[in-house]
Amino acid sequence: MAVADLTRKPTTEARPRPRKLSGPQKTAILFLCLGEKRGSSLLSRLDDQEIQEVTRAMSGLGSISSEAVEQVMSDFVEEITNGGGVVGSFSVAENMLRALLPGEQVDSILKDIRGPLKERDLWARFGALSENVIANYLKNEHEQTAAAILSNVKTDVAAKVLPLLGEEKMNQVVERMIRMEAVPQHMMAQIEESLQADVMNAGAQPTTNEQHQRMADLFNKLDRVAFDAMAPALTSSVPDSFEAIKAKMFTFEDLARLEPMDLAKVMRGMPGNTVPTALKGASQGTREAFLDSLPARSRDMLAEEMNSMGPVRRRDVSAAQALALDYARTLAEDEQIRLPMNDEEDDTVL
Known part of the structure; x- marks a missing residue:
């Protein structure tokens, strides 16, 4: 059984789907509907590459509505409608694999799956950096790399960063973002390694703005008498920083x-x-x-x-x-x- 088999559209007209599902995602839904025992038996008929694709899809599937399930499993309409949707998770995928494959093979597959899940945290932390930090980093990168990076952060972050690149580079990056297709996995792995090494490790140190906000929070909780006593000295020694901190209090x-x-x-x-x-x-x-x-x-x-x-x-x-x-x-x-x-x-x- 090939993963791609489930990407064919049914001959009858399907209901509008809540979201577009890939072939591996549809296959994962099929296995979830069959349950661990039958799903494992069916999974054994796939090769290693297909098993990895289905497991990756299942681990990130989340909640699937009954309407979406009906579109994938048209001949299970009645059972799925009565039973509601299904839920895919990493633990479900792991249990199904361990019922079928040797432990070492399961560990190898899950190691590859866990990586992208952790990388999501990398992108979340990267997107939380100051837009100036992100822009300064992207100015030294090729336009295609910058486009790939900005396509992986939240749109509100990208919208703040783009104007800081300068008009010429901004236009080139946006054009590549519009035309961009799926970035090969090995290229994204290289980009993520560079981000971790060049930006995230340096970004672990708080920015001046973050440090000022931290001090403002501290002063808010400090006894008022103590704050008033130290204020004159701080005004004299660090006037600009102290004024910036007071503005955030x-x-x-x-x-x-x-x-x-x-x-x-x-x-x-x-x-x-x-x-x-x-x-x-x-x-x-x-x-x-x-x-x-x-x-x-x-x-x-x-x-x-x-x-x-x-x-x-x-x-x-x-x-x-x-x-x-x-x-x-x-x-x-x-x-x-x-x-x-x-x-x-x-x-x-x-």
Whole structure:
């Protein structure tokens, strides 16, 4: 049985398929439908190359809908429809191979399969690098190599990198990306080895921007008294870096820049007297922003509670503000609010 046999279109009209499946993927679906025992028996009729192709397809198959299965297995329509889809995974492929082949042969096949799965992580890490780092690397590469690399990263990354290559090289790379066919496996292996050696090892060191963000996160969690005490010295010794770090910091005062509805949502989630305690150590402008985001009755109650509290210890104020910031970040991570950030991309363009 040849793998290519399953690529033939059925004589009857098929339903629109959710995604285009290759011959090995269709064969893998067939084996999954038959189960381990029967699938293994059928797999034994293939040669080593075909076994490797099917195993590779099965290991990366993921979830397949019943509609897609119907298109591959038209004579199993009723059984597949009642049973739903099938799921292919590395472990399923491994179990099926071990029921059929000697252990050493299975290990050899799976070693080749595991490689590309790990390479996906390489491309994910490469795409996470700064676009300037990627562009500077591609400027020294042949246009065809650059096209192959940018075809393997996310489109939003490629869109940021291309203009940094210069107009002439960008046009040449884009043209090759448009015309590009499948890159031979040995060529992609060479490209990936070069990326690992030339870029990823060097890229393991944090960029200046990443280091500034790390320090900003650290300062956000640092006791305010300690931060204020060291600020003058840092302003004197590393003025440019310290200003860049402060621009990335998100402090309690920044909550005043939230949309009124978002700010009110943060306050509603605060326990006990957290909000009035936090506001006792805030600037007048921040207090007004908090009060203005509330309905009249709630605003009057908060103002009265603040006035009746009397003096509050600084450490209690810091703890309350830190709690409010943590809760705001949690809401932002859940996409319930949007935090104001000191980012040029957030500027308004007229």
